[in-house]
Every structure is written in structure tokens, then in C-alpha cells.
Amino acid sequence: DAGVIQSPRHEVTEMGQEVTLRCKPISGHNSLFWYRQTMMRGLELLIYFNNNVPIDDSGMPEDRFSAKMPNASFSTLKIQPSEPRDSAVYFCASSFTTGGKEQFFGPGTRLTVL
Amino acid sequence: GQQVMQIPQYQHVQEGEDFTTYCNSSTTLSNIQWYKQRPGGHPVFLIQLVKSGEVKKQKRLTFQFGEAKKNSSLHITATQTTDVGTYFCARDDKIIFGKGTRLHILP
Numbered sequence: 001d002a003g004v005i006q007s008p009r010h011e012v013t014e015m016g017q018e019v020t021l022r023c024k025p026i027s028g029h030n031s032l033f034w035y036r037q038t039m040m041r042g043l044e045l046l047i048y049f050n051n052n053v054p055i056d057d058s059g060m061p062e063d064r065f066s067a068k069m070p071n072a073s074f075s076t077l078k079i080q081p082s083e084p085r086d087s088a089v090y091f092c093a094s095s096f097t098t099g100g101k102e103q104f105f106g107p108g109t110r111l112t113v114l
Numbered sequence: 115g116q117q118v119m120q121i122p123q124y125q126h127v128q129e130g131e132d133f134t135t136y137c138n139s140s141t142t143l144s145n146i147q148w149y150k151q152r153p154g155g156h157p158v159f160l161i162q163l164v165k166s167g168e169v170k171k172q173k174r175l176t177f178q179f180g181e182a183k184k185n186s187s188l189h190i191t192a193t194q195t196t197d198v199g200t201y202f203c204a205r206d207d208k209i210i211f212g213k214g215t216r217l218h219i220l221p
Contacts, residue, residue, distance in 0.1 A: 033209065035211075042213040042214060043202065043211040043214070045209050045210065045211075048209065102147065102159035103147075103157075104159070106156065107155075
């Protein structure tokens with residue numbers, strides 16, 4: 001099995017630019033999670049989907065962040081406009097259900113906003 | 115209120131020494147998960163604890179869930195260099211991760 005796939009693995013952009021991060025969950029998983037990791041704040045849940053429906057987006061920092069899951073095999077996290085404080089590693093994870101099951105994390109996207 | 119606190123934040127041990135990290139919550143947990151993240155890697159699931167007082171072992175790793183289901187611990191016996199990384203607990207009902215304990219092994 002391929003595991004959770006994220007792209008790009010690294011992204012360097014300038015402040016004000018739009019950034020789109022992509023995730024392909026493990027086939028058959030119906031829950032998908034987006035996390036942001038920084039040294040200062042640790043691993044933060046941004047949003048999660050269950051059966052392609054956003055369930056909890058309370059972790060999304062502000063309106064500049066948006067996430068979509070148009071189908072069971074693809075999700076995007078978009079930042080527009082990006083700011084230097086958005087620099088972090090963004091992880092996507094998937095699981096069979098929202099609770100009670102292990103999450104499988106992707107390799108992450110390291111975002112640097114200059 | 116729903117956060118999980120992990121201590122210590124950092125731990126340096128000599129290879130061969132034991133290591134323990136603790137995870138504490140002010141509220142009762144339905145279950146707790148433990149993950150390990152190697153430097154430069156992504157979190158990898160280790161185990162889930164559900165029952166009060168539960169103890170599970172994976173080779174040199176021992177996981178415990180407190181009787182009140184408000185705390186948990188991970189103990190590694192005789193650490194090896196392969197144990198290097200950050201160990202996270204996560205309260206599954208709210209999908210909230212602790213800040214992690216970073217383990218560094220001194221050769």
C-alpha cells in the first residue's frame with residue numbers, strides 16, 4: 001500500500017502568494033485530518049473530514065486558510081494570501097473512522113514563506 | 115481544559131538507561147494514543163489504550179493508562195539509539211496531541 005501521499009514535499013514561496021497543499025488518503029479510509037507542526041506550537045489539528053464532509057474546522061487559524069475534500073481520495077489545504085508565520089510542516093493523516101482508530105500520517109509538506 | 119500535558123519536554127539519557135514520559139489530562143479520557151516521530155519524519159502510531167489501569171507492552175516499551183483515565187505513561191527499558199525521536203500522546207476523542215517529549219540518546 002502506498003500510504004498517505006502529500007505533495008509537494010517542500011514549498012518555498014513569497015509572502016502574499018497562494019499556496020495549495022495536496023493529500024491523497026489511504027484507500028478505504030473515511031476520515032482525513034490536516035495538521036500543522038511548529039516548534040513553538042507543536043502538532044495542531046487544523047480541520048478534519050469524515051466521509052468528505054468537514055466536521056470540525058475550529059483549528060483553522062483564520063480565513064486565509066481553507067480546506068476541501070471533493071472526493072474520498074483527494075483533499076487540499078489552501079493558504080491565500082500566505083504569510084511568513086504560516087511557515088511550518090503540514091501533515092495530512094487518514095484513518096478508518098474519526099475516533100478510536102489509529103491515524104496514518106503522510107510525509108508532510110514543509111512550507112517556507114519568505 | 116481539553117489539553118493533554120506531557121512531561122518532560124526534553125530528555126537526554128545514556129544509551130542503555132531507561133526513559134519515561136508522562137501524559138496528563140485534567141479531564142477523563144475515553145482513550146489515549148501514543149505516537150513516535152523520528153527526526154525529520156512523521157508521527158507513527160504506536161498504541162492505543164482504552165481501559166482503566168490498562169498496561170500494554172511492545173518489546174522494550176511499556177504503556178500504562180491510569181486508573182482514573184486521566185494520565186498515561188510510556189516507559190522504555192534499556193534505550194537504544196533507534197529510540198531517538200519525539201513521543202506524543204493524543205487524546206483520541208478530541209484529536210488533541212500533547213507537545214511531545216523529545217528523547218535524545220547519548221552514546
